[in-house]
Amino acid sequence: MTDHIADLLVRIRNASMVRKYEVVLPFSKMKEAILQILEQEGFVKDIEITEENKKKNIKFHISNTKLPTHVKQISKPGQRIYAKSKDIPNPLRGFGLVIISTPKGVITAKKASKLGLGGELICEIW
Numbered sequence: 001m002t003d004h005i006a007d008l009l010v011r012i013r014n015a016s017m018v019r020k021y022e023v024v025l026p027f028s029k030m031k032e033a034i035l036q037i038l039e040q041e042g043f044v045k046d047i048e049i050t051e052e053n054k055k056k057n058i059k060f061h062i063s064n065t066k067l068p069t070h071v072k073q074i075s076k077p078g079q080r081i082y083a084k085s086k087d088i089p090n091p092l093r094g095f096g097l098v099i100i101s102t103p104k105g106v107i108t109a110k111k112a113s114k115l116g117l118g119g120e121l122i123c124e125i126w
Helices: 003-019 029-041 109-115
Strands: 022-026 044-052 055-062 071-073 096-101 103-107 119-125
Touching: 003 022, 003 029, 003 055, 003 109, 003 119, 029 055, 029 103, 029 109, 044 096, 044 103, 096 109, 103 109
Parallel strands: none
Antiparallel strands: 022 055, 044 055, 071 119, 096 103, 096 119
């Protein structure tokens, strides 16, 4: 598999569409950082890192109170999208969530614009 972030986002989108609340996928630090942000925003809950046969997995539950209806990857392996702090998109006039990778780590776009940081736009969710 070449794009681990796309795999994470597709699994979240598919699970929310069929109302399957528990998702298990292979571990990576970037996936963990994205899921931490989604947990803070209320889209997912109960993130666990499990290990079976020396392979780490991430297990989490999608929140049934705040289901993600739109999940879109912005930056892809073939075309990376970068933005300055002033040019970060604001979907749904602030109600949407954009996740951005900055030199300070993976954070939300609102926090990045407050800190005056730009970076690679990862995805948008609402």
